Amino acid sequence: MKKQLLAIALVAMMGLTACGESESSKKEKSDKKEAETTTVAETTEEKTTETEEETTTEASSEEETTTSAAAPEYDEFKLVDGLGDKYVDFDNRAFAYDGKVYKLGEATLQDLIDGGIPFDKNDLNNIDNNVNSNYETSTYTVQINDYTSLQFQFINATDEGKKEKECPVSYVRWATIYTPHADYSESINNETIANLNDCAKHVGFSFPLTLKKDELLEKAPDGAEADDYGNVEYKIKSERYLGTSGYRFTFDTDSDQMRYVSITWMP
Structure with a gap:
């Protein structure tokens, strides 16, 4: 009888031990799972935070790049030594190229060639005509850059024949294809400003290449003849020939900025 009771007691104790181990294992597994879940969540939060920081940094870099890419501006106008400060001067009709001044009626085609003005090679075939x-x-045409150019003519005002290279300048015309305009794309306006700045490093007059109509009329109000098409002229009669010579400015009718200017000379 005692043996039976002892056996029953042993069986009961083994059952309790097994049950305790099972519940303990479940608790450990649950705790481990919660720990793993917490670790994954923390890692995900860290990655999310890092991604947000990277995105913010990239956005800031893009903003800085956009801010630093400012639109180009016109260079400050610098009057070449030897050019007068009068915008219209019938006694000193002149222009400059690479810092050297050429006066109409005096400087010859050969002088311009010797001064380094880059005439078209085909035009230079005619200099001995x-x-x-x-x-x-x-x-004669000189292309300064993609948007700007110069043109010249030369006159023989003597009583005998001369070679073209011996004749003085009687006509110079500067032109730009574009002036900045509100209706143009930003890229075209930026290219226009860049081309005008580049041209101004070579070509000079007594006035800036970015001259506005009201600036001209303020500086040279006397004798101006203006029309509705953006043209303003200053002319005097020739003492030798029929006709007139002088200055002709053409301004863009929307921006009022100079697009063409021509200076002519006759004795």
């Missing part, structure tokens, strides 16, 4: 008395040459 004969020019009859009281005649002008055909037009």
Whole structure:
């Protein structure tokens, strides 16, 4: 009888031990799972925070790049030594190229060539052609850059024939394809400003290449003849020939900025 009771007691104790171990194992597994879940959540939060920081940094960098890419501006106008400060000066009709001043009626085609003005090679084939008395040459063109150019003519105001290279300048014309405009794209306006700045490093007059119409009329109000198409002229009669010579400015009718200017000379 005692043996039976002892056996029953042992069986009961083993059952309790097994049950305790099972519940303990479940608790340990649950705790481990919670710990793993917490670790994953913390890692995810860290990655999310890092991603947000990286995104913020990238956005800040883009903003800084956008801010630093400022639109170009016109360079300050610098008057070349030897050019007068009068915008219209009939006694000193002149222009400059690479810092050297050339006066209409005096400087010859050969002088301009020697001064380094880059004429078209095809035009230079004509420099030894004969020019009859009281005649002008055909037009010589100089491309400054993509948007700007110069044109020249030369006159034989003597009583005998001369070679083209011996004739003085009677006509100079500067032109730009574009001026900045509100309706143009930003890229075209930026390129226009860049081309005008580049041209101003080579070509000079007594006035800036970015001259506005009201600036001209303020500086040279006397004798101005203006029309509705953006043209303003200053002319005097020739003492030798029929006709007039002088200055002709053409301004963009929307921006009022100069697009063309021509200066002519006759004795």
